[in-house]
Amino acid sequence: MFIKKKIFVITGQTATGKTAKALSLVDELNGELINADSRQVYKKLDIVTGKDLNLLSNVKIWLYDIVDPKDQFSSFDYVKRATSCIDEIISRGKTPILVGGSYFYLKHLLYGYDVQVEPNEKLRTELNEVSIDDLQKTLQNENPRVFEKLNQSDRYNPHRLIRKIEITRGENVKRVKASVSGIYDIYNVKMMGFKFKDNKTLESTITDRVKKRVNNGALNEVKTLLDEGYSADHPGLQTIGYQQIIIHMHNVIDFDEMLAQWISKEIQYAKRQLTFMKKDANIFWV
């Protein structure tokens, strides 16, 4: 019988001060920070994604700036990277503190997943042109059992349908069913969730935060990225803020409209985060 090592997870809605909280725990817990934000893993995406570079000027945070914005990165990649960070930190006798609001990534890391079929970019781009109707028919033909189990939302969700088709075909090539178990049972995981007390404060806080990012040079950041050859369809830029600024720079919408849309999308995102995380009974809400 050995004592499980401790891991801290600080998650919750965007703009609730997770990073500050995590920082305050570093000394107390003899900890090291690991990013759990699906956008901040990207290099060069700093201002719009709200990397707390000033807060973190003296403290190392793992998994910031590890991929180029034009490269694909997935929850699978995240789990791999985060797992090795955790091992490494623990081997040095310290406590990992995961910080970030990408619950999808955390969920996979903590609780695992059971299918391992690699993404097939060629198939994805091909299927991206296919209508929902035909995607449904394709899956229904190739894997009726899986199709029947989908709820209505998923049946109309191109990404999900494409992934299911991808898995079906991948499994036909080689039988891969090796499930990956999460780390939740291996460690003594303490999860802390931050959320707004009501939608009013959520809205005003996010509005302020977005405006601050604009004042901090969000537009310049995007301009630089575009000058360097990045574009709206690169994975890293499929992100709230970048999408709106880019169409503004292409003169599709004016500045005020861009700001309003950015704020609105950010608010919607925060609400979606909570809907998702609410279901996790292990999160202790503060």
Place this chain on the structure above:
RNA sequence: CCAGGGGUGGCGGAGUGGCCAAUCGCAAUAGACUGUAAAUCUAUCGGGCUUGCCCUACGGGGGUUCGAAUCCCUCCCCCUGGA
């Protein structure tokens, strides 16, 4: 003042006699979430209940009609051109 165009649900914007409580987009509310996840998708979205019906609704008022957001009269407001 004259001529022309227009006022539709929180916003944008269809509809031009019955199929209209009113297409659609946005916002809003609830939700889904196993390798794109700050992605993507679903449901609801005037009010009431016995869920089929009732009520209130397309700038205000009046009228025509079995029946009007849709036609006529009038008033108010907005835009464009002319004086």
